[in-house]
Amino acid sequence: xxxxPLAPAAFPAMPDIKGVTLSTAASGMKYTGRDDMLLMRxxxxxxxxxxxxxxxxxxxxxxxxxxxxGAGGRTRAIxxxxxxxxxxTGDGGMAAVTACCEGVAAKLGCAAGEVLTAxxxxxxxxxxxxxxxxxxxxxASGSADWQAAAQAILTTDTFAKGASAxxxxxxxxxxxxxxxxxxxxxxPDMATMLGFIATDAALPQPVLAxxxxxxxxxxFNAITVDSDTSTNDSxxxxxxxxxxxxxxxxxxDPALDSFRDALDRVMQDLARQIVRDGEGATKFITIAVTxxxxxxxxxxxxxxxxxxxxxxxxxxxxxxxxxxxxMAVGKSGAGIDQSRLDISMGxxxxxxxxxxxxxxxxxxxxxxxxxxxxxxxxxxxxxAGAARVWTCDLTHGYISINADYRS
Amino acid sequence: xxxxPLAPAAFPAMPDIKGVTLSTAASGMKYTGRDDMLLMRxxxxxxxxxxxxxxxxxxxxxxxxxxxxGAGGRTRAIxxxxxxxxxxTGDGGMAAVTACCEGVAAKLGCAAGEVLTAxxxxxxxxxxxxxxxxxxxxxASGSADWQAAAQAILTTDTFAKGASAxxxxxxxxxxxxxxxxxxxxxxPDMATMLGFIATDAALPQPVLAxxxxxxxxxxFNAITVDSDTSTNDSxxxxxxxxxxxxxxxxxxDPALDSFRDALDRVMQDLARQIVRDGEGATKFITIAVTxxxxxxxxxxxxxxxxxxxxxxxxxxxxxxxxxxxxMAVGKSGAGIDQSRLDISMGxxxxxxxxxxxxxxxxxxxxxxxxxxxxxxxxxxxxxAGAARVWTCDLTHGYISINADYRS
Numbered sequence: 001x002x003x004x005p006l007a008p009a010a011f012p013a014m015p016d017i018k019g020v021t022l023s024t025a026a027s028g029m030k031y032t033g034r035d036d037m038l039l040m041r042x043x044x045x046x047x048x049x050x051x052x053x054x055x056x057x058x059x060x061x062x063x064x065x066x067x068x069x070g071a072g073g074r075t076r077a078i079x080x081x082x083x084x085x086x087x088x089t090g091d092g093g094m095a096a097v098t099a100c101c102e103g104v105a106a107k108l109g110c111a112a113g114e115v116l117t118a119x120x121x122x123x124x125x126x127x128x129x130x131x132x133x134x135x136x137x138x139x140a141s142g143s144a145d146w147q148a149a150a151q152a153i154l155t156t157d158t159f160a161k162g163a164s165a166x167x168x169x170x171x172x173x174x175x176x177x178x179x180x181x182x183x184x185x186x187x188p189d190m191a192t193m194l195g196f197i198a199t200d201a202a203l204p205q206p207v208l209a210x211x212x213x214x215x216x217x218x219x220f221n222a223i224t225v226d227s228d229t230s231t232n233d234s235x236x237x238x239x240x241x242x243x244x245x246x247x248x249x250x251x252x253d254p255a256l257d258s259f260r261d262a263l264d265r266v267m268q269d270l271a272r273q274i275v276r277d278g279e280g281a282t283k284f285i286t287i288a289v290t291x292x293x294x295x296x297x298x299x300x301x302x303x304x305x306x307x308x309x310x311x312x313x314x315x316x317x318x319x320x321x322x323x324x325x326x327m328a329v330g331k332s333g334a335g336i337d338q339s340r341l342d343i344s345m346g347x348x349x350x351x352x353x354x355x356x357x358x359x360x361x362x363x364x365x366x367x368x369x370x371x372x373x374x375x376x377x378x379x380x381x382x383x384a385g386a387a388r389v390w391t392c393d394l395t396h397g398y399i400s401i402n403a404d405y406r407s
Numbered sequence: 408x409x410x411x412p413l414a415p416a417a418f419p420a421m422p423d424i425k426g427v428t429l430s431t432a433a434s435g436m437k438y439t440g441r442d443d444m445l446l447m448r449x450x451x452x453x454x455x456x457x458x459x460x461x462x463x464x465x466x467x468x469x470x471x472x473x474x475x476x477g478a479g480g481r482t483r484a485i486x487x488x489x490x491x492x493x494x495x496t497g498d499g500g501m502a503a504v505t506a507c508c509e510g511v512a513a514k515l516g517c518a519a520g521e522v523l524t525a526x527x528x529x530x531x532x533x534x535x536x537x538x539x540x541x542x543x544x545x546x547a548s549g550s551a552d553w554q555a556a557a558q559a560i561l562t563t564d565t566f567a568k569g570a571s572a573x574x575x576x577x578x579x580x581x582x583x584x585x586x587x588x589x590x591x592x593x594x595p596d597m598a599t600m601l602g603f604i605a606t607d608a609a610l611p612q613p614v615l616a617x618x619x620x621x622x623x624x625x626x627f628n629a630i631t632v633d634s635d636t637s638t639n640d641s642x643x644x645x646x647x648x649x650x651x652x653x654x655x656x657x658x659x660d661p662a663l664d665s666f667r668d669a670l671d672r673v674m675q676d677l678a679r680q681i682v683r684d685g686e687g688a689t690k691f692i693t694i695a696v697t698x699x700x701x702x703x704x705x706x707x708x709x710x711x712x713x714x715x716x717x718x719x720x721x722x723x724x725x726x727x728x729x730x731x732x733x734m735a736v737g738k739s740g741a742g743i744d745q746s747r748l749d750i751s752m753g754x755x756x757x758x759x760x761x762x763x764x765x766x767x768x769x770x771x772x773x774x775x776x777x778x779x780x781x782x783x784x785x786x787x788x789x790x791a792g793a794a795r796v797w798t799c800d801l802t803h804g805y806i807s808i809n810a811d812y813r814s
Binding site for chain 1: 460461462463464465492494495496497498499500529530531532533591592594633634635636637638714715716717720721723724726729730731733734735736737738739740741742743744745746748758760761762763801802803805806807809810
């Protein structure tokens, strides 16, 4: 598979996270010549938080994780497999999850409920847990770096995705590192694709959960490739506590300002990398919406533009067809007053107060459309609501990939 | 432009509607060698009802028509132009509409407020009403048949769309005939694309409006090509009263059973023809949803499947990828219980009660996928809610058309 033209030049340098061990293995279930399993585990104490797809057809591993995290007990490991989503697999799917978590727990010497699991790949195919179980010994004893981990979870992705940042909590330096996968079936409304982030910070589980939910809204929930929401979207945040920072008991503690900012940077970087690997993508599109009644309305308008096939195909064709942006704003259902609508592309104001500028010159916008990074800005009134979302164009590549590949 | 492979063999035979006159003309505004203007008018008394796009960026002609129909006065003519949508054109756009309606009214000897108008084409371009006005004499004196009328309103369409039916009201035969246009930017949620239907029945305006709104929900509101809702969607129903049937005062009068049924047939036929001309379409897809909590929930699930790029590309690729239907049902937000979800394609039950059948044989489904007509049936529980929606596949043709053409 050709690497996306929007891919970063290389996988970034990533710090080891003390107290967290990664290991990978090859099950041979679907792919040959590559690892397709990942185990992330806490060496000692620590906590894990996660957010999941809001799909009514959430996969068995998502159901299992919700149950374990909801029970409030300790969790210490995450088993991941790529190639089979274990989604819409009924009782057999839940039995496979249980068998996998029991198997890993036996190797780690913990309870099955302390093991979480995530799957990605084909929907509706029964998952044979024995094929994965054959590699649990390797996983429990091995160790791998972030790049190997990022590669082991890919499906239609054309490059491995990683990001990291450093923060300080009450004077103690902490590290954050994360990986993600995804390039199609990407529209994680209030949820995400597969993402795994780890830190050595010491953070109680409720604080971790609040920080993750908040950062998800500004990152994975602000991207779309094709408006289709997966059955398996999940993002995990694992905190080992190895950095031994001072205790923090609330997510809005000012001591977490630096951590919150660093977490945003890591998660937004990963989210943007998913868009950069959008199936068939040739343009990376940033959409900024301002002046809405509230942030939620602004987000809805941004997503209406980002999900419009007509906007996305126009950009693929390098056509400054701003009328399609008018259409997408109009259909969003936000109830805006079109006589107060301004539209800019590439920083050039095209239309203001409900009509095209009399002296609009398309030349600089046409030049902007030829680049790889497309900026759209929409002002819909004088409200304080704002949002920024990221997407990619819709090309022949998307059709070729999805009319042929069973994902 | 190549005619859609899903097009009917020929434009159908259509009855003249007594009391309604059609005429067409060529403005030369955008197209050469074809008519691009249509005037539909009531010769004597009669009434007109209409439904419009719910877009926040509704075009100037839509705003004008809402105002005139809302005022409750008589309306007697509809002026249509193709090639310029007069959408997002600000005060200048409303001035152009006013000038056009005043001009037509002067020729017809009526008030400007008795003339409605509809436009389709490029969004955001100022409309020069003088170019249209130069042909008002021709329009006011001429007459044309339904096929010429259907051709005059096309933009990216590859064929003219018409349908007709006969009904009886309290023993009096009445005729219904209609035309429509549209092939992209089609997702008329609670509204429609351009459609013009005429009958010689005698029906008071409020009855006509109720019949139209109801039939629209079962026809134009049950189709989607690309999930994008136009700024100009409008459907008009004109009743001349020339058939001189017995007076009817309520839309739910049993005397209208035959008419209601005939109107459904005409409007659903036109709606299906729009899908058959979906940009790049090679497959016509019917999606039936049953067992939902109510019809609205069923409609939402049907539209979630019909708008999924992954479902539509799989069908383009003749891939029986039913897992993507699971995904689309899950993301619809209807709150269904996946352990009660059944999925069939081409009449073959694939999955039941939340998992694939143990003895599922893909061969007959794979054979069905090679045909032009694809049937998907989804049962989501035991509720009474049901819906049927129509869509087409998503192909390289859609990308080619929309990455190049400014519509």
